[in-house]
Amino acid sequence: MRDVAVVAFTQSPSVRCEANRNETEILIPVIHEIKQQTGLATEDIGFICSGSSDYLAGQSFAFVAGLDAIGAWPPVSESHVEMDGAWALYEAWVKLQIEDADVALVYGFGKPSMGDLPRTMALQLDPYSVMPLWPDAVSMAALQARSCLEAGVISEREMAQVAVRDRANALNNPFAQVKGEFDVDALLAEPMLVSPLRKHDCSPISDGACAMVIAAGDRARELCERPAWIRGFEHILEPQDLGVRDLTRSRSTEIAAEKAGAHSDKIDVAEVYAPFTHQSILLERALGLGDAAVVNPSGGALAANPLMAAGLTRVGEASRRVWEGQADRAVAHATSGPCLQQNLVVVLEGN
Amino acid sequence: MSEEKEPVEVLRTPVELDYTYSAGVSASRFLRAVEQGKLLGQRCPVDGRVYFPSRGSCPQHGVPIEGEPVELSDRGTIVTFSVNRVPSENIDLELPYAAIQVLLDGADTTLFHVLGECSIDDVRMGMRVEAVWRPRDEWTISMQNIRYFKPSGEPDAPFESYQEHI
Amino acid sequence: MSEVEDSLSAPHRLAYTYKRSLGPVLGQFFTGLRDGRILGVRRADGTVMVPPKEYDPDTGEAIDEMVELADTGEVVSWAWVHEPRPSQPLDQAFAYALIRLDGADTPLLHAVDAGDESSMQTGMRVRARWSDEPVGAITDIACFEPVA
Numbered sequence: 038m039r040d041v042a043v044v045a046f047t048q049s050p051s052v053r054c055e056a057n058r059n060e061t062e063i064l065i066p067v068i069h070e071i072k073q074q075t076g077l078a079t080e081d082i083g084f085i086c087s088g089s090s091d092y093l094a095g096q097s098f099a100f101v102a103g104l105d106a107i108g109a110w111p112p113v114s115e116s117h118v119e120m121d122g123a124w125a126l127y128e129a130w131v132k133l134q135i136e137d138a139d140v141a142l143v144y145g146f147g148k149p150s151m152g153d154l155p156r157t158m159a160l161q162l163d164p165y166s167v168m169p170l171w172p173d174a175v176s177m178a179a180l181q182a183r184s185c186l187e188a189g190v191i192s193e194r195e196m197a198q199v200a201v202r203d204r205a206n207a208l209n210n211p212f213a214q215v216k217g218e219f220d221v222d223a224l225l226a227e228p229m230l231v232s233p234l235r236k237h238d239c240s241p242i243s244d245g246a247c248a249m250v251i252a253a254g255d256r257a258r259e260l261c262e263r264p265a266w267i268r269g270f271e272h273i274l275e276p277q278d279l280g281v282r283d284l285t286r287s288r289s290t291e292i293a294a295e296k297a298g299a300h301s302d303k304i305d306v307a308e309v310y311a312p313f314t315h316q317s318i319l320l321e322r323a324l325g326l327g328d329a330a331v332v333n334p335s336g337g338a339l340a341a342n343p344l345m346a347a348g349l350t351r352v353g354e355a356s357r358r359v360w361e362g363q364a365d366r367a368v369a370h371a372t373s374g375p376c377l378q379q380n381l382v383v384v385l386e387g388n
Numbered sequence: 389m390s391e392e393k394e395p396v397e398v399l400r401t402p403v404e405l406d407y408t409y410s411a412g413v414s415a416s417r418f419l420r421a422v423e424q425g426k427l428l429g430q431r432c433p434v435d436g437r438v439y440f441p442s443r444g445s446c447p448q449h450g451v452p453i454e455g456e457p458v459e460l461s462d463r464g465t466i467v468t469f470s471v472n473r474v475p476s477e478n479i480d481l482e483l484p485y486a487a488i489q490v491l492l493d494g495a496d497t498t499l500f501h502v503l504g505e506c507s508i509d510d511v512r513m514g515m516r517v518e519a520v521w522r523p524r525d526e527w528t529i530s531m532q533n534i535r536y537f538k539p540s541g542e543p544d545a546p547f548e549s550y551q552e553h554i
Numbered sequence: 555m556s557e558v559e560d561s562l563s564a565p566h567r568l569a570y571t572y573k574r575s576l577g578p579v580l581g582q583f584f585t586g587l588r589d590g591r592i593l594g595v596r597r598a599d600g601t602v603m604v605p606p607k608e609y610d611p612d613t614g615e616a617i618d619e620m621v622e623l624a625d626t627g628e629v630v631s632w633a634w635v636h637e638p639r640p641s642q643p644l645d646q647a648f649a650y651a652l653i654r655l656d657g658a659d660t661p662l663l664h665a666v667d668a669g670d671e672s673s674m675q676t677g678m679r680v681r682a683r684w685s686d687e688p689v690g691a692i693t694d695i696a697c698f699e700p701v702a
Contacts, residue, residue, distance in 0.1 A: 057561040059412030065445045065452050072450070079450050095407040095568050105443060108450020151407045156639050160403070164572065165580055166605035166692045167663055169401050171641040176650045179633030180663075184652075187631070187676055232634035232671060276611040280652060280660035281603065284631075396584040396690030397576055404569040404641070410561040419562055529562060 041133045042257040042264030043385065046353030047071040048247035051214040051341035054150035055244040060094060064106040064146045064246045071142070071248045075260050079108045082250075083138025085115045086129045088122035088145040089345045092157050103146060114138070121145055122247065122349030123310075123371030123381050129251060130270055139256045145346035146246035154242050154344070162375060163277055174312075174375070175239055177279070179231045181376040182315040184284040186233055193233065196314035197224040200237040200339055203317075207336025214341045215241050237339075240312040245343025247350045265356035265367070269297030269384035272371075279376060287316075290323035290370065293382040297368075304330045305364035308351035310371045312338050319377065324368055334358065348372065352383050359387045414444035417457065419529045425521060428457040429495050437496040462519035462534070464492040464499075465545040467553050471508050481536060486511040490537055491553050498553055504536035514550065516542035579608045582620050588690040592682070593620045594658050601659035605692070625682035626701060627655035627662075634671045643697050649674050653698060665697040673700060 047070040049063050072078065085107060089100045100117045107113065114137075118124045122145020129141035149157070155173035162168040162177075185191045198221055207216035224237045250260065257264040273289040273296075275282050282288075294300060307330050311317035317339070321332060333339075335354040338347050348371025355369035365387045373379040411419060414430070418441045421428045430442035434449040438458050445452050469488045479485070479502055486503040488511070503511055504520060517537040527533045576584055579595060583606050586593040595606030596619040603611075610617050632651040638644055643665035651674075652661035667683065668674045680698035688694040 056410060056563075057413055057416075059410055059415070059561075062412045062414065062444050068450060069452055092405070095405060095409070095566055105445050105447040106450060108446065108448055110448040151409060152405055153639065156641075157405060163605070164401060164574060165399055165576070166583075169692050170643055170650075170663065170665065171639065172650050172663065173635075173639055173642075176633045176635055180631045180650060180652055183633065183676070184631045229634065229636070231636070234633075278605075278607070278611070278660075279663060281611045393589070395581055396588055397581055399572075399574045399576055399580075399584060399691060401572045401574065401691075402569070403572065404567060407566040407568065408563055409566050410563045412561055416560075416562040 039134050039136065039253055040257070040266060041130055041251055041253050042261065042266045043249060043352060043356035044252050044257050044261035044264050045071050045075045045250040046247065046356060047074065048212050048346070048350055048353065049245045049343075050212045051243035051245040051343045053214065053242060053244070055148060060089070060099070060146055060148045061102045061105050063148065063244065064103055064144065067246045067248045068106045068144065071250060075250050077140065077250065079113060082140050082142045083114065084129055084132045084141040085113055086117065086125040086132075086141065086143050088118050088120050088125040088349065089147060090119060092160055093147050093149050093152065093344060095151060103144075107142070120373055121345050121347065121371050123352060124272065124373070126249065126251070126349055126352060127270060127272060127381065130267060133251065133253045139254075140250065140252045142248065142250055143349065144246065144248040145349045147343055147345035148244045149242050149344050150244050175231045175234060177375045178239070178313040178316070179234045180279065181284045182238070182313065183233050185315050185319070188285045190285045191315055191318050193225060194221060195318055196238055197221045199314040199317045200224060203333050203337045203339040206334050207340030210335045210340065212341060213336045214243050216336060216340055234313065238314040240338045240342035243341050243343040243347075245341065245346055247343070247346040247353060249349060249353055261360060263360050263362065263387055265359035265385040265387065267383060268386045269299065269382070271296040272379060272381035274379045277374065277378060282376070284376060285319070287319045287323040287377045287380060290320055290377065290380040290382065293380050294324045294368070297382040297384045299368050299382055299384050300325050302366055303327055304366055304368050306331045306334060306355055306358040306367040308335060308337065308355040308367070308369045309333055310338050310348045310351045312342055312372070314339065316372070316377055320370060324370065324382070348381065355383070355385055359385050362387070412444065414442050418442045421457075422531060422533055423527055423529045425524070425527065425533065427460045427462060427492065429460050431455060431458055438494060439497050440492060440495040440499060458494065460495050461493040463540055464490040464495070464517060465550050466503070466511065466513060466515045466517055467491050467498055467550045468513060469503070469511050484508050488517070488537065490517060491550050496553070501534065502536045503538070505538035510539070512544070514544040514547060516540045516545060577608065579606050579618055584690040587692065587694040588688045590684055590688070592623045592625055592655060594623050594655070595619060596621050602657060603660045604655060604658045604662050621657065623658050624656035627653045627658070627680060629666065629674070629676055629678045629680060630654050630661045631676060632666065632674050634674060643693070647671070648697065651680070651698070653680060664692075664695060667697045667699050
């Protein structure tokens with residue numbers, strides 16, 4: 038396998054509603070900053086890949102406007118996934134593996150505040166027998182949470198503890214949206230949002246964007262003092278129908294983690310994309326994290342969930358811990374689809 | 389007993405999604421100017437090209453455009469055209485009419501519009517045109533404030549002056 | 555640089571109707587719903603799945619043996635929706651639920667009209683309430699309701 042590393046990452050502050058900027062204008066400074074940071078010009082970048090969603094934007098081929106932020110004349114080698122930017126990273130990583138490029142730019146962006154996000158998310162469900170019932174994203178997650186609670190694999194207290202941990206961690210993250218010191222008992226006294234989920238169990242709705250540069254071999258060493266080398270990278274998918282899945286564990290994350298080699302040595306830092314607290318518990322188990330692992334030092338998705346960028350942000354935040362020497366080995370996770378349907382695992386190492 | 393019904397072969401799923409669009413900083417400035425009868429472009433800080441409408445970044449160099457907007461003339465040159473014989477509810481011209489790409493004086497990108505007060509036998513590349521604005525009391529936050537372009541009567545622009553904008 | 559004014563904004567409604575061909579397996583399922591019957595499909599291991607799929611989710615093998623199921627079943631999991639959104643099956647508070655129909659091995663997602671959250675319980679028995687104007691859609695089952 039070719040040595041490929043994450044060498045730079047930038048993001049916009051996550052906010053509930055970017056009232057003044059459109060999607061492209063949110064992206065422009067993020068792309069500009071990563072070019073400044075790395076000193077790369079568009080012609081130095083061999084491949085560009087982005088993740089976004091037309092349904093969030095409410096128009097077809099909405100991602101094309103994002104290219105205004107890149108500079109696409111003379112024409113550039115470019116691709117797009119209708120998924121979180123973490124899957125755009127996967128495509129870029131493959132592109133570097135097959136030696137089609139040495140440096141790639143990856144970005145993700147979304148402005149869910151334009152619509153009713155939980156409702157829009159119904160469009161990712163089976164279009165024949167599920168979507169016409171318009172189950173919103175919170176209700177779908179609540180079905181999973183109750184399955185886990187009643188199977189006895191998690192408790193409401195553990196769920197609240199995840200929210201307390203992530204919101205406290207987010208105090209150190211200038212880009213996070215929901216942060217602060219909270220008390221587990223106080224959170225558990227809050228009313229239900231969609232029972233059995235309370236507000237603290239759900240990630241916020243966030244507008245935002247992020248960008249990442251990956252590079253191969255010596256190019257990576259030129260661009261970064263301590264690159265975060267990608268030592269394993271897998272994504273695994275479960276069926277769409279909740280009825281045929283085991284909702285009390287994340288089998289696809291277990292398999293992805295195994296194949297990515299996450300279990301082969303200890304993990305110092307894990308960044309987990311869990312839009313709901315109970316999912317964080319399932320994911321941390323599936324990743325096989327030891328007690329020494331620091332989970333979601335950035336605050337994770339419960340502190341900021343810029344849809345289509347939040348998964349890529351997990352990889353960026355994990356990489357930062359490697360660059361800064363806080364981690365020798367980190368794992369980043371991203372998810373897509375209802376109730377952790379699809380899961381992606383990246384293993385990053387400093388050496 | 390009722391007679392045997394046809395099997396169901398097709399499922400129809402209506403979808404309705406409501407959004408609140410923000411035009412964004414750059415397009416809002418552009419649209420507010422159009423409401424006052426002004427056409428604003430933006431100059432790329434790298435090579436000085438003027439983009440119309442203004443859009444916040446240079447799509448060629450990928451750099452933010454933060455300088456003062458550039459006010460453009462409402463005259464320009466037809467760089468290409470097509471003849472339209474299909475009615476459209478948004479265009480109140482008699483058929484056939486010409487759909488045109490206009491390079492406004494001072495701009496480096498072209499604008500799509502329609503040509504009025506001109507026979508389709510006379511329309512040509514290089515033809516000089518000027519905007520025909522709707523009456524001021526009908527102006528809104530829209531490029532439709534320009535009803536159409538019409539021939540200005542100036543001599544044609546030489547091909548070299550617009551060839552890189554076709 | 556000129557001062558930044560508030561962005562202009564405008565409402566936008568995206569509305570369209572998807573028209574999907576059903577094929578033989580889903581065609582039978584939706585024809586059944588229109589006629590007041592619920593059909594599942596038998597998988598290679600003998601278990602019955604509803605809504606049916608054309609392929610076994612474990613093996614990918616084509617499956618097409620339809621099995622008629624009861625319109626009663628048991629709630630496996632549920633989520634209580636205090637404030638329904640537009641287009642959701644009920645206007646008043648209700649539960650989305652995973653319901654294992656009698657005769658099926660996997661649960662179906664639908665709505666339960668229980669009136670009050672305190673009436674909901676995992677394991678409770680429910681029965682389909684059928685629409686008065688069936689068209690061949692999952693909404694031909696208006697919702698499920700508790701069986702006393």
